[in-house]
Amino acid sequence: MAEEENRVILHGFWGSPFVKRVEMALKLKGIPYEYVEEDLRNKSPALLTHNPVTKKVPVLIHNGKPVSESLVIIEYIDEAWKTTGPRLLPDDPYKRARVRFWADFLHRQVMEAMLVILKTDGEAQEKAVKELEEKLVVLEGGLKEEGVFGDNGGISAGMLEIVMCWCFGAYDLGEEVLGVKIVDWEKKAPLVYSWLQGIREIPVVQEIAPPKEKMVATLRFIRQSALKASNPTVPSS
Numbered sequence: 001m002a003e004e005e006n007r008v009i010l011h012g013f014w015g016s017p018f019v020k021r022v023e024m025a026l027k028l029k030g031i032p033y034e035y036v037e038e039d040l041r042n043k044s045p046a047l048l049t050h051n052p053v054t055k056k057v058p059v060l061i062h063n064g065k066p067v068s069e070s071l072v073i074i075e076y077i078d079e080a081w082k083t084t085g086p087r088l089l090p091d092d093p094y095k096r097a098r099v100r101f102w103a104d105f106l107h108r109q110v111m112e113a114m115l116v117i118l119k120t121d122g123e124a125q126e127k128a129v130k131e132l133e134e135k136l137v138v139l140e141g142g143l144k145e146e147g148v149f150g151d152n153g154g155i156s157a158g159m160l161e162i163v164m165c166w167c168f169g170a171y172d173l174g175e176e177v178l179g180v181k182i183v184d185w186e187k188k189a190p191l192v193y194s195w196l197q198g199i200r201e202i203p204v205v206q207e208i209a210p211p212k213e214k215m216v217a218t219l220r221f222i223r224q225s226a227l228k229a230s231n232p233t234v235p236s237s
Contacts, residue, residue, distance in 0.1 A: 008033040009061040011047050013040055015210050015218050017111075017166035018070040019058040024162050025074045027204040029085035071103060074159050088159045098146055102139070103163045110135050111167050117182060118174055118219065119226035129182060136189040149191050157202055165199045170215060177219045 010026070010033050012019030026033050038047055038057050050066035051059045060067045060076070067076045078088040089096045113135060116128035143149060148160065175182050185193035199205065 006063065007061075009036060010034070011036045011038055011044070011050070011059040011061070012057045013038050015215060016057055017169070020166045020169075020208060020210075021070045021162050022058045022060060022073050022077075023208045024157075024165065024204055025077045025088060025159075027208065028088065028157055028162075029077060029081050031077065031081055031084060071100075071107060071159075071163070074162060078159070086157070088162070090158075099158070099160050102142060102146070102148075103160055105135075105139065105142075106160075106163045106167050110139065114167070114171075114174070118177070118223050120230070121227065133183060133188050136183065136192060140189040140192045143195075144191060149195055157199070157204075161199050161202075164196060165202075165205055168196050169200060169205065169209070170219075173212065173216050173219060176216055177223060 008026070008031060010019070010022060012022070012035060014037060023035075036044070036046070038044060040057075043055060047057065047059060048055055050061060051057075051068045054068065056068070058068070058070055058073060060073045062076075062080060067073050074088060089099050110132065113128050113132040117125055117132065120128060171182060183189075
């Protein structure tokens with residue numbers, strides 16, 4: 001009975017960075033869970049029942065109660081399993097607020113710029129690249145002031161690292177799809193780049209990373225679909 005009460009189920013999609021955030025949080029905390037892969041073109045009745053508002057993944061079900069939206073789920077995991085594994089957010093209220101701020105900055109602003117770059121070309125893409133570079137400069141300055149990078153280069157994985165990982169974890173695959181280098185990391189944000197490389201080396205990240213070839217094919221499909229929608233004359237690859 002106790003096992004049933006503590007049952008954890010995650011509804012997700014293999015290539016979703018938002019689902020990967022939740023998987024990483026669960027793995028870091030050492031929480032056993034059942035994974036349900038969703039067909040996003042034919043969503044399961046369980047998903048639609050547990051998330052009738054947005055009908056999107058990820059959805060975490062704990063004790064039969066659903067929690068949706070990746071950032072909300074990460075905070076829920078940290079609160080529900082306070083004594084299990086490492087804390088994903090600081091105990092100090094102010095420090096927690098700062099982590100939330102920068103996680104939201106990455107979630108809303110940086111990821112949006114990345115998506116625009118993937119889905120556009122020409123002037124629109126150039127504008128998005130410039131905006132991304134500007135946001136990375138802001139991010140670098142802000143996180144340096146917060147003391148996120150530290151002095152010894154060590155990585156202590158928490159909510160901010162989780163969001164950063166699945167915002168930029170596949171940036172090199174995006175560059176492969178676009179055929180160009182998106183950002184001059186060494187010039188624009190060397191500390192952020194070094195931090196990201198450390199995050200990517202965390203064993204859990206490598207464990208749950210989606211297959212490269214499959215991810216590249218998916219990114220190409222997203223790009224071609226977006227370009228074709230904005231310009232019907234674009235040929236399919």
